[in-house]
Amino acid sequence: MVSKYSQAAPVYFGEGAINQLGERVKELGCKKVMCVYDAGVKAAGAGAKAEESLKAAGIDYLVYDKITGEPADYLVNECGTMAKEAGVDCFVGIGGGSSMDCAKASALLIENPAPIEQYFTAPPTFIRTAIPIILVPTTAGTGSECSPMCIITSGGEKLSVFTNTRLAIIDPELTYTVPPSVTANTGLDAFTHAAEAITARNYNPHSELVGKAAIEKITKYLPIAVADGKNAEARRELALAANWAGIAFADTDAHLGHCLADSISKYFHSPHGYNCICVTPEVMRHAANEIPERVKIVGEACGAEFDGTETPAEIGEKTAAAIDALRKACGYKSPKEYNMDRETFLNMTAHTMTIDLGLRINYPGDVDEALCDEILQASYDNYD
Ligand SMILES: [Fe+2]
Numbered sequence: 435m436v437s438k439y440s441q442a443a444p445v446y447f448g449e450g451a452i453n454q455l456g457e458r459v460k461e462l463g464c465k466k467v468m469c470v471y472d473a474g475v476k477a478a479g480a481g482a483k484a485e486e487s488l489k490a491a492g493i494d495y496l497v498y499d500k501i502t503g504e505p506a507d508y509l510v511n512e513c514g515t516m517a518k519e520a521g522v523d524c525f526v527g528i529g530g531g532s533s534m535d536c537a538k539a540s541a542l543l544i545e546n547p548a549p550i551e552q553y554f555t556a557p558p559t560f561i562r563t564a565i566p567i568i569l570v571p572t573t574a575g576t577g578s579e580c581s582p583m584c585i586i587t588s589g590g591e592k593l594s595v596f597t598n599t600r601l602a603i604i605d606p607e608l609t610y611t612v613p614p615s616v617t618a619n620t621g622l623d624a625f626t627h628a629a630e631a632i633t634a635r636n637y638n639p640h641s642e643l644v645g646k647a648a649i650e651k652i653t654k655y656l657p658i659a660v661a662d663g664k665n666a667e668a669r670r671e672l673a674l675a676a677n678w679a680g681i682a683f684a685d686t687d688a689h690l691g692h693c694l695a696d697s698i699s700k701y702f703h704s705p706h707g708y709n710c711i712c713v714t715p716e717v718m719r720h721a722a723n724e725i726p727e728r729v730k731i732v733g734e735a736c737g738a739e740f741d742g743t744e745t746p747a748e749i750g751e752k753t754a755a756a757i758d759a760l761r762k763a764c765g766y767k768s769p770k771e772y773n774m775d776r777e778t779f780l781n782m783t784a785h786t787m788t789i790d791l792g793l794r795i796n797y798p799g800d801v802d803e804a805l806c807d808e809i810l811q812a813s814y815d816n817y818d
Contacts, residue, residue, distance in 0.1 A: 437638035439685045442580040444601045445677065449670070451605040452483045452570060455526065456491025458601060462566045464524035466494045468517040470537035471528040472501035478611045480572045484528050496520055498540075504699070504706075505532045507588040510550045514543025526568045530620065531576030531585070531706070534569045538597050539584040541567045550586065554593035557792045558583070566600035572608040574659075574672040575620025575707060577627055577680015579604065591789060592696050606666070606673040614660045616705075617672075618764040621656040623707030624676040625649060625760070626714050629732045630689045631682035633721050635796050638685055642731065645682035649735035651675035657763040690801060691717040693793035694809065697782040702774050711761050712769060715754035715817065716809040717797075722750030724799035729753050736760055758817055769814050779814050783807050 446454055459467055467488060471481045476499050488495045498513040517525070517540060527537025539550050544565050546553065553559060560582060569579035579602035584595050612620070628645035631637075651671045659668040694717070695709035702709075722729040726746035733753030734740065737760070740752065758766075769779055783806040787794075794801045 439638045439640035442681050442684060443599045445580070445604055446601065447604045447674065447677070449605060449607050449666070451603045452480070452608060453487050455484050455568070455570070455603055456487040456489070456493050458568065458603065459488065459493050459524055459526075460491050462524065462600065464493070464566060466520065466522050467496070467524045467526050468513070468520070468522040468537075468540070469495055469497045469526045469528060470501060470513060470540065471497075471499050471533045473499065475529040475533060475572055478572065478608075480528055480570070480608045483608075484526060484570060496522065501529065501533045501536050503532055504587045504592070505536045507549065507551050507586050510536055510539040510586055511543070511548050514540035514550065515548055518544050524566045524568065526570060528570040528572060530571070530573045531578040534571065534576065534578040535584040535586060537569065538567055538599065539586055539595060541565050542595065542597055550595070551588050553595045554586070554588055555595075558594040558596045560596040563597050567597070568601055568603065569599055570603045570605070570608070571673075571676070573612055573616065573620040574609050574669070574676035575623045577624060577676055577683065580677055580680040581684035583684075590700070592699070602677070604673050604677055606670040609669050609673060610664055612663060614663065614765065617663060618656065618660045618766070619705040619707030621652055621659065621672055621676070621707070622711035622761055622764060622766075624679040625652045625656075625736075625757075626691050626710040627683040627688060628652070628679040629714060629718060629757075630691055631679070631686040632732050633718065633725060633728050633798055634686035634689050635798050636686045637728070641682040641686045642728075644678040646731055646735045648675040648679035648682060649732060652679075653736045653760055656760070660764045687792060687796050689793050689796040689798075690809070693790040694782070694786055694806065696790055697786045698779075700785065701778055701782060704772070704774075711757075711766065713809055713813045715757045716812045718757060719750035719754040720805060720809060721798050722746045722753065726750070728798075768817050776814055780807070780810050782810060
């Protein structure tokens with residue numbers, strides 16, 4: 435079997451890395467930057483830190499700070515058009531996946547006519563762009579700083595276009611102020627990136643290596659960071675883990691967990707990381723029937739113990755239990771506890787079967803309505 439893995443954009447990692455932004459922009463020969471972020475990033479001061487670094491390096495900049503969760507296509511069109519009119523020659527996306535994805539998508543509109551909607555295809559199109567895109571994550575979750583994906587909401591659905599990025603600046607200190615629930619949801623999102631990368635049909639050994647290491651770090655440090663957001667060691671290890679999980683699934687893509695999560699997102703508007711981890715124990719339990727050895731890697735990395743005599747079903751059970759224990763240690767509440775309507779939850783199969791074909795076919799077995807029904811029902815009914 436031939437598999438492919440890539441070397442992602444260079445990463446500058448470490449406490450205080452944000453202070454190097456201006457110098458890095460200068461090195462790239464850029465003179466006018468569009469900084470893209472949201473109100474939360476602004477309030478936490480990460481936007482100001484980026485701007486101070488740009489000022490110190492003598493770099494001119496504009497700010498687009500209207501990004502929202504699950505960013506809509508019109509924000510990309512507005513940001514991209516504003517940047518083009520201003521003669522911007524570099525984009526810096528600061529924040530979670532929404533800000534970073536918006537920065538990437540907006541940058542595409544410098545060399546390609548607006549609106550962005552015309553570039554959304556299934557499967558997504560890769561559009562190479564010359565303008566440097568620098569990404570600065572402020573949560574330890576999406577891994578968007580090392581993936582080509584720009585996920586944008588258009589017409590009520592999450593749609594994608596892919597592009598190339600120039601470099602990432604990962605400063606764990608920017609995550610210190612992330613509140614416990616967001617820390618949990620983003621960290622568990624990263625967990626699912628790694629778990630789905632390891633078990634993807636589109637597997638490669640490099641993604642297994644970094645994905646396994648990411649799961650080990652998340653299992654050890656996420657409960658600590660949720661309890662104590664100022665724990666520097668936990669924040670540092672989680673920033674690394676989220677980046678490695680991002681690198682893992684940038685090559686393999688995610689699969690059924692993210693597909694089901696997109697349906698949960700559409701019907702309940704709950705956080706992406708929550709939606710993903712909500713179904714992951716059951717997705718892994720079923721995937722063990724197809725590829726038990728790879729599900730076992732996920733299970734071992736998150737603390738399940740195996741003696742080597744387990745059947746595929748038992749590997750699935752133990753792995754699901756370990757993932758459930760981890761999410762509970764991070765404050766996870768079941769869909770029932772969240773008062774999600776059971777009937778709506780169980781009826782999401784039809785929607786799931788109409789979206790994200792690329793994700794569905796990346797599951798290691800065949801995905802049919804019965805499988806989605808079973809995963810949704812068990813995720814709702816079988817976990818407290
Ligand atoms: Fe995700």
